[in-house]
Amino acid sequence: MRNSDDNDGFFVGYINSLPGSAQWFVPLTAVLMVLGFASFGILAAVVQSDPGSGQFLWDAGEVNVSGVLEEHPYPLIHAEPSARFPQGRTLMLSGDGKRGVQKRVASLSGQRVDVSGFLLKRGTIDMLQVTATPKPNSTVMPQQTVNAPLPRSLGRWRLTGELCDGKCYAGAMRPGQGLAHKACANLCLIGGVPPVFVSTAPVEGHQFMMVADQNGMALSAEWLHRVAVLIEVEGAIEERGDLLIFKMDAASLKDL
């Protein structure tokens, strides 16, 4: 058995007055609650981890690039030297939103094309969000030979890192990695956006590389289960222009 005691207040809401003992307690609690919520809000914001420097280069506006286009494993263009890229540059290509440009470039592989879009950049990785269907470059003479840079093999590597979608990671969404971003990354990859491997240790100065299956083709849907988690995987790496392609061997895959 227990007695209700009267060393405390008894509050009846519709009477619209606070009992004596609660007359300072409740307003104080209300003030502390508002201040506490503000403090928690500030605290929760400042402890966010830094997502890195990837971003859209909006200031550059819509840029035009000419170069040789490759379709596999994912669309990319070997941009010719220009004012923006004095040494030339290999750019991954994506469409608007979570879409790739596979359909738009299917008939142009190996050809010299003009393409325009907006640049995304993060470290050694560059991507062009294509705004219009690439067009064959009309200034090329029929007898002129235009080739993509020859691939250079860098041998087999066993790497630890994370599979991400190349667009969000390059800066379309910061942070574009981690498990909270997995579903978004999967949607990007389903849509045809080129995936990248973010290695914990750089390979010849590259921490990011485009990925392919061991045959150098686009990844199958099975790989979606490995996106955004730390994995260890082996495969051949080849350099195309200044972009690395990591041809991952599914049999060597290990979850960490």
Add this chain to the structure above:
Amino acid sequence: MSARYKSISWNRSKVVYDTVLAFAILAFILGYLKLAPSLPGFASAVELPIQRIRAFGSCAFLMLSVLLCIGPAARLDRRFLPLLYNRRHFGVMTCVVAAAHASFVLDWYFAFSRLDPYVGLLVANTSYSQWLGFPFEIFGIAAFAILLVLAVTSHDFWLKFFTPPVWKALHMSVYAAYALVVVHVAFGALQDPKMSVLAMSFFLVPPAIVVVLHIVAASHHSPSSETVKASAVTSESWLPVGSVHDIRDGRAKVVVLDDDSEVAIFRHSGKFSAVTNACAHQNGPLGEGRIVDGCVTCPWHGFQYRPDDGCAPPPFTEKIATYRLKREGELLFLDPRANPPGTYVKPVEL
């Protein structure tokens, strides 16, 4: 109390309560999205839409944590009872903030795709067979679905429709919703390998406080209750429930019976009456209430009943069970068989 259904029976207490809560939510969101970025050294380059997602998600998480602390806090310290009075509005506002979080998620992570955002939410990640990479969104969806049901059924219409025991049981699922939210966070935000210990504590400390407060409140309740054993039954099934001097005027003593039902014995103007300890409104603990204007008054929402017949004063229609009492000298005895709700029982005179 209300004799008819209104959308909300506003009074000053509710207006003040909701205003304070709205300011708290505003303070959190502004603190997150406006004040923090203006602090020197704040260098987060997280996209604004993702910051919105995080701000409203964190706010809903904190609100749900605070909401679940109110009950045990009020049991430990009666001065928290005013926070309990309008707790349903707290719950509804938590659901609204959670809805904003979900909406921002759909409009960002699941937008810009060929798939409908709702379809994308369900099919983008199907890694159900693995711990890391498990589609944590599903826990958030389940938690939000529960909060939505609770918010929609929070009105007294549904309380009457379901009956208080069913309604109460339904609304206890807020604990399931909270557990789902904690798992949602554990499989999502907490998996960020770059997360600092301070950031982790933001998500780990509130659930720990909720658990500890509930354990403390439960143990606080038990020692002061005494179960009347069947062996203590005297002739004619009357249970001795203590001295008349044990109960102060306007207060009650709670007796826990063998079947775990509880009876509140009130002393009012020199007389004694016994009623069930469960309020007809939300099963509130009437024995922790008071006699106000001659009526037993529930500490949760102020529902009132006449002590001698368990009927709410007109025009209200709620009724609670009454019990028979008798006095032998200075001792009170209780007949543990409950009378039908609203049955008049002559009070025992002091």
